[in-house]
Amino acid sequence: MPAARISGVGMYVPPKVVRNDDLRAFYDTSDEWIYTRSGIKERRWAEEPASTAELGYYAAQEALQAAGKKAVDLDLIIFATLSPDLYFPGSGVLLQQKLGLETTPALDIRQQCSGFVYGLSIADQFIRTGMYRTILLVGAEVQSTWIDYAPEGRTVGVLFGDGAGAVVIEATEALGRGIRSSHLYSQGAYAMELCIAEPSSATRRHILPGSYGMRPYMNGKEVFRHAVQRMGEAIQVALSTQNWHPNEVDLYVLHQANIRIVQAVAEFFGLPMDKFFNNIHKYGNTTAASIPICLYEAQAEGRLKAGDKVILAAFGSGFTWGSVALIW
Ligand code: UT7
Secondary structure, three states: OOEEEEEEEEEEOOOOEEEHHHHHHOOOOOHHHHHHHHOOOEEEOOOOOOOHHHHHHHHHHHHHHHHOOOHHHOOEEEEEOOOOOOOOOOHHHHHHHHOOOOOOOEEEEOOHHHHHHHHHHHHHHHHHOOOOOEEEEEEEEOOOOOOOOOHHHHHHHOOEOOEEEEEEEEEEOOOOOEEEEEEEEEOHHHHHHEEEOOOOOOOOOOOOOOOOOOOEEEOHHHHHHHHHHHHHHHHHHHHHHHOOOHHHOOEEEEOOOOHHHHHHHHHHHOOOHHHEOOOHHHHOEOHHHHHHHHHHHHHHOOOOOOOOEEEEEEEEOOOEEEEEEEEO
């Protein structure tokens, strides 16, 4: 049975940098509040007419190049986003068209901040069964268009950013490399704790021309508490399945929602923070894009080498969460 291995990573963030102090144009906030509560210093915002599929396309091109593959080599595209270009169809088919492909299947998944972890698990299953050998997984978001710029939107608005990350996942017969296990969870009882409930098919509200019309909601403290507990559990099950001691793992890459969440998880396992790769200070929370952007930068900085033991974990809206253990 082949294993699934990440063979190329790419990322793209829009050039426009928005620093914490720049947000004071909309909100009663400060660099001090945002940085001490979340670890964020700045984020990127796409300038119109950039779309989620377009950001994903730039990241995908880099991942393909890194893997030494062409778009025509792809058997499947998986697109993870909570901010698709359109209500329907999904951004996957838009990316497929941008890549110049004719009939390659494109699958969109809606697992928000856990989208990349879910996507890796899905890719792993397709490769293990032998159905596909080369899969592109993209996590991309344009969130600056749903942020609520009204004063009451500040708690959520300061946290999120735009960006994209992509990986090429290939079948490998080389023993000991690739994805070793994945564990996925969700709990719809908490669906309304972090959501954009309008516009929706349930409310039949429509966005008026010239108005954003979105009202994101987050119960920050509840999300924080669950994020620490659930990512801790998901990491523990990954460690137990692999029979790895926490210290034996070379690098942990957790979804970048709040540096204090990562610190709490590190503390739970008694691990130093240098076992965790973080870049939230530069990009804020890029939802489905955050883990692949971390993988790209970790590799570029020499913190991911062939044979390294790696654990990825994510938690987000749904609630959804999960972990992946892999040998880089
Ligand atoms: O991607 C996965 C999903 N997201 C997460 O995992 C995020 C999880 N939650 C969090 O990261 C944190 O709960 C937040 C960063 C969102 C908030 O931190 P907190 O320590 O829980 O702050 P809080 O919501 O309790 O707010 C404390 C105070 C409040 O003022 P009062 O009521 O104490 O007077 C807020 O009104 O801070 C105020 N506040 C702000 N002040 C300045 C809220 N937002 C802001 C802001 N600037 N942007």
